[in-house]
Amino acid sequence: MNHHDVRARLSEYLEGELSLRQRALVDAHLDACSVCREELGELRVTVRLLRGFEDAAPRTAIADAVMDRIRAGEGAPSWWSRLTAQLEELTQPRVVRPLVVCALGLAALLVVRPEIMNVWRSPVGAPPQAVRARAPGLSDLPVASAPAPRAVGRALGAPSADVVAERPPVRRVWRHVGTGGSLEFRGDPVYRHVRPLLSRVPVVNEAPPFPSPGWPLMMGPDPGAGFPSVRTVSGGR
Amino acid sequence: MGHEIAERGPLARAGAEMAVRPAREDDPDLELVERWKQGDAGAFEALVRRHERRVFRLLLRMLGNPAEAEEVAQETFLNLHRHGHRFRQEARFSTFVYRVAANAALNRRRAIGRGERREQELARQQQGGVEVPSQPLDPEAAAASTQVRARVQAGLAKLSPALRLPLVLYDIEGLPYGEIARVLELAEGTVKSRIHRARMALREILGGLVRETETGRIDA
16 A cells, blocks of 8 residues: 555544555554654544534524514515425425336336227227228229128138228227127127237228238228128128 | 544444434434424424524534624524425435535625635634634633634635535534435545545644644644
């Protein structure tokens, strides 16, 4: 340990805060270095002088003066102070932490079940006609507006058939199917077939371009028919 | 060789448990603070009475003038009353009080004008002696002691506030490093380093006095 190291540790040495090893090193240096010994002695006296300050007391009663001034209207928190205090209160960990946990929970839920967002994305029950009008090129295709469940099944199950979804988006349809919005399909082969297909289908907007032919899509419940209407693009039966 | 200071030093006075204790549970002011927050003015008055002396002492060592220290102490408690709702009980109330007082002292110094006028005033006081209440044993010793204190106080005034404040809190007020770190919102290592630098600087400033005291010509 050199001269500089020892000088930097003299306070810790005085307070007894050094490890045994460090203390031994400082002791060894002090034995050999009269300059550091002198500095240590002076530092010890400096500390003693500081700690020799006697307790001082105010000559006037501070509490009385303070309370008089408070009674006279001083020391009241300003509106700005109250406002900042309330803002600080809102940013306290005990307030923020539950909000962060809720936000993370919601984010995780959205990752696992993104279809939840479709609840807000697409209004249920909008007229299918409006969709057709915005899908030029498809309007001339035959539309099975109210097919029998088995007909839908055939359309979906046929390798050459493409089922076009109109609205609401497909995942929304799945929700309806899955939650009983179209009870007609429950227990029917159609439902069992639709379910795996829908897991592959991205949420689509009603605006063109539609997915390319070959993508099986489902429509939402037709308000008039009470179950999805299906349109085949090519090879539908 | 160096343990004699530690034995009567702040760590010994405050107890080693201070370093690891939770900030709130053992706060003796907690009940009064709760009552004050519920609108009990008497509780606030009790808190002022409990802390006025230590606030005054800190300000006296920071400002060097008893009258000014009293005035700033009043401002400190008024500020405390004004901003007391910001006390979150994450630290001891006394730590919060020290922090408000330290800020008040620093603000006062800035208002005075970067210390220049302060230095002149302290030099004048040094000649006349700073009036610090004490209980001397005999008049001769009292005179010598007053003179020594005045010189130490004048030496303290020459330190920058950044060094003086931790030094006063540790060596005069006897706070442990952890609490000083909370008061000054610094890392504990920074506090230790500043205390050491302040001591070394004060040793240089007091030069002659230190040597005279060391050789026994002056009784500290």
